[in-house]
Amino acid sequence: MYQNEQRLGATTAQSGAIFDEGLRKHMLRVYNYMGAGLLITGIVAFVIGNTPALYVPIFSSPLKWVVMLAPLAFVLFFSFKIQTMSAATAQTMFWAFCAVMGLSLASVFLVFTGASIARTFFIAATMFGATSLYGYVTKRDLAQFGSFLMMGLIGVVIASVVNIFLGSSALQFAISLIGIAVFVGLTAWDTQNIKQQYAENFDQESQQKIAVFGALSLFLNFVNIFQLLLYFTGERE
Template sequence: MNNRVPLPGYGASRTAQTDAGLRAHMLGVFRNMGLGLVITGLVAAFIGNTPVLAAAIFGTPLKWVAIFAPLAFVFFFTFRIEKMTTSGARMAFWAFSAVMGVSLASIFLMFTGGSIAQAFFSAAVMFLAMSLWGYTTQRDLTKMGSFLIMGLIGIIVASLINIFIGSSAMAMVISILGVVIFTGLTAWDTQRIKSDYFAYAGHEIAAKMQVMGALSLYLNFVNLFQMLLSLTGERE
């Protein structure tokens, strides 16, 4: 029988230490995500506002490279992330953010600056609200996540098909469903990142998981922004 009496305040101290570690982990996730968004925005704005570069990319077959390169990077991350070092994963994420910036540069050719800003801030408000909910809710979002992943696969396939079909009605349906799916995924991914911290805290992989979490949330935000812009954006 264990007759030892817990030391006064030990449990509270352990809880405070755990909470501090979780906050530091989440701040690391959002810091990486934020830097990724800054890189993407700078690259997209530079190319989108440089006519020679924009024409060289989107006025030639290179546009297909710009469209599909981010998807290729995501697959690369999926299959290689576990073999990368933390610094290597972080550098790969910065490179991915730059490639995504090239792809997103086309929005500056299609939409007004005001509508881009409006969609960005709308996406930011929705993202922050759902991420906060995912972080604080006591509800298990696992089942919701499984449903959302299936929806995500569906809109990816539909989006690829619509690149060649060019149906405006299909694009609208994809955008509406996309807003719902990426809003939900934001909450689910935030809760998943929080749970993963408790599972792997203290392990070497924990630092790398900040980059992996940042990638998940980054993709949710960028896609939510694109869907909102497609729905509400004023075209040039």
């Protein structure tokens, strides 16, 4: 009887160790996708933002609206098609999305100084890293905050669209402040969701797609934190 309990305990411990190692590799894959995506976005944004022959035709014509709205189209496509596309297609779409996001963010280099962009990036990275780590290690169920965060996200999006026409600095201040809080919360929430999805024992193909979609979610949170922080820390050219 005692020996059976010992074997059961050893088997459970071994299974737990295998699961933890698999989860670690899965989360590392998610962060690697996200990091590579940010690198692509940064390179594209930097090159275009510092090349007049490229940014003048884009941002001095109606083409700028296409560039600004293209990332949203990619996100919607991902959301509706992720279940039916292959893992390879999901990865290809993710890299294409990151490049398009770079086009959209090129305008940042036209407005803010390089030093303030770098400083804001590191502040955003610190905030993102801390909250993502919290979402990974906390035992608290963050699902209860999900609906609240999504409502906050919808409110930020609507207010941002309205402020395009109003141009109110007071409203932009409120949007930036609330938006940072919302995306910081979403970072922790999304990290916990990615961790929980791995525990659902999907097949390898599905795990790859989950990793890509998880990277997309975290990527969007980081980019939005970065953009909103620029309102407070960015120095204009």
